[in-house]
Amino acid sequence: QSALTQPPSASGSPGQSVTISCTGTTSDVGGYNSVSWYQQHPGKAPKLIIYEVSERPSGVPNRFSGSKSGNTASLTVSGLQADDEADYYCCSYAGSDSLAVFGTGTKVTVL
Amino acid sequence: VQLTQSGAEVKKPGASVKVSCKASGYTFITYYMNWVRQAPGQGLEWMGMINPSGGSTRYAQKFQGRVTMTRDKSTSTVFMELSSLRSEDTAVYYCARGDCSSPSCWLDYWGQGTPVNVPS
Numbered sequence: 001q002s003a004l005t006q007p008p009s010a011s012g013s014p015g016q017s018v019t020i021s022c023t024g025t026t027s028d029v030g031g032y033n034s035v036s037w038y039q040q041h042p043g044k045a046p047k048l049i050i051y052e053v054s055e056r057p058s059g060v061p062n063r064f065s066g067s068k069s070g071n072t073a074s075l076t077v078s079g080l081q082a083d084d085e086a087d088y089y090c091c092s093y094a095g096s097d098s099l100a101v102f103g104t105g106t107k108v109t110v111l
Numbered sequence: 112v113q114l115t116q117s118g119a120e121v122k123k124p125g126a127s128v129k130v131s132c133k134a135s136g137y138t139f140i141t142y143y144m145n146w147v148r149q150a151p152g153q154g155l156e157w158m159g160m161i162n163p164s165g166g167s168t169r170y171a172q173k174f175q176g177r178v179t180m181t182r183d184k185s186t187s188t189v190f191m192e193l194s195s196l197r198s199e200d201t202a203v204y205y206c207a208r209g210d211c212s213s214p215s216c217w218l219d220y221w222g223q224g225t226p227v228n229v230p231s
Contacts, residue, residue, distance in 0.1 A: 001171075001172070003154065032214045032215075033214070033215075034214050034215045034216045034217075036216060036217045036218070038155070038218070040155075045205055045221035045222065045223060045224055046147075046155065046205070046207075046218075046221055047221070048209075048217060048218060048219045051215075051217035051219075052215055052217070057219060089154060089155050091155075091157070091216060091218070092216065093211060093213075093214050093215065093216040097172075098171070098172065099157070099160070099169055099171070099211045099212065099216070100145075100157040100171075100211040100216045101157065102147075102154060102155040102156060102157060103154070104154050105154040105155070
């Protein structure tokens with residue numbers, strides 16, 4: 001099972017929005033509504049910020065939103081703040097044989 | 112909810128490592144536990160999961176034959192053992208609560224990570 005494809009980096013100024021893509025295949029992203037997104041600050045464990053494509057766990061600001069079209073899922077961070085500077089990973093269910101696959105990761109920089 | 116992992120390990124190539132993850136703050140048997148690793152400067156990699164209730168496991172194909180996940184219900188602890196270690200196994204290993212066994216994959220609580228170093 002190959003990793004999902006994400007851009008290596010993305011950036012935006014405080015208050016702006018940034019959108020990160022996550023491209024897979026019909027065997028993972030395109031086949032199920034089961035994409036999740038994780039935020040990881042340096043030296044820390046990942047944190048769940050989106051699950052089931054667009055659902056936010058309790059406590060996650062509504063500045064974080066998710067969507068999906070075909071084989072590509074997207075995470076949008078609106079109203080960028082300094083603390084949003086982190087690595088972001090998507091993850092998708094990949095069928096009963098492979099189960100789960102992560103994306104390659106995107107480093108978001110707040111300019 | 113808290114997942115507390117065992118400490119850092121240094122192992123020789125060919126050896127095995129066993130990492131523990133003690134769960135607290137919720138009913139242990141009601142959530143699957145997953146293991147995810149991250150090599151230095153690299154991305155996340157899903158290794159497999161265990162159902163703490165019955166002990167059934169599912170492993171990523173890459174680790175089949177080398178990884179064993181077990182649990183101890185009496186102490187609410189899961190274990191991940193990786194054998195035949197090589198330098199490429201140098202990584203931080205995380206346990207993470209969640210369910211990737213059905214068409215919905217999410218990992219909502221993570222341990223602090225256990226660094227495993229396999230010097231070449």
